């Protein structure tokens with residue numbers, strides 16, 4: 001799933017490539033992708049793209065008073081491609097046709113199509129159900145703001161870090177990396193975060209996301225790759241030695257993903273049981 005660094009890099013790359021370019025047509029290849037009817041998508045035709053901005057995990061395409069809000073979810077990707085006469089692949093769900101034979105395409109290589117786009121008047125962005133409730137960006141956030149955002153309402157750290165209404169833009173990968181860097185236990189209660197933990201958390205978020213953003217900018221310009229090329233130390237490294245202490249990294253298995261942590265650095269040697277839930281009980 002693309003998170004803050006990758007989305008920020010593609011927003012910057014698309015802005016550089018597309019600012020001032022005219023939208024000459026729109027094709028909806030998968031009608032379920034569109035969640036709004038007014039204004040109609042055709043209202044984009046004839047307008048010029050002013051830029052692409054990231055807010056949390058949303059991308060906002062600004063086109064002369066209208067804004068296309070794109071939420072890619074796990075498998076959605078956005079990218080610029082040359083327009084050809086051929087039918088696009090079945091994974092493509094929306095195309096903005098641009099002057100100069102370019103298409104800005106939304107694709108989703110998954111049988112569960114969850115990416116969504118909403119077209120709003122730019123002065124009505126606060127009516128978007130997600131954008132209106134989005135918390136602040138995690139980079140540069142003061143330790144006391146971290147505490148305030150995570151502790152109320154109380155929650156479990158690894159979940160709270162990924163809730164956009166608290167702090168926007170973090171997903172599973174960078175939540176794991178940040179908790180490892182801050183030496184915090186994934187299942188700790190957020191109400192018990194003390195001053196020292198919040199200071200470590202703020203520093204870890206700046207470091208982890210700052211490095212990832214720098215790296216993303218080197219290989220992402222106008223297209224989000226299907227698989228992220230990330231440098232991680234815990235996410236995806238179950239069973240390998242911790243690069244800080246050498247202990248074998250452990251994991252908590254959930255139904256459709258796993259969370260990797262270092263029992264030495266993060267949980268005082270404690271190992272968590274898996275948290276698979278029966279589908280019948282959910």
Ligand SMILES: [Zn+2]
Pocket residue numbers: 242243244245246247262263264265266
């Ligand atoms: Zn360790």
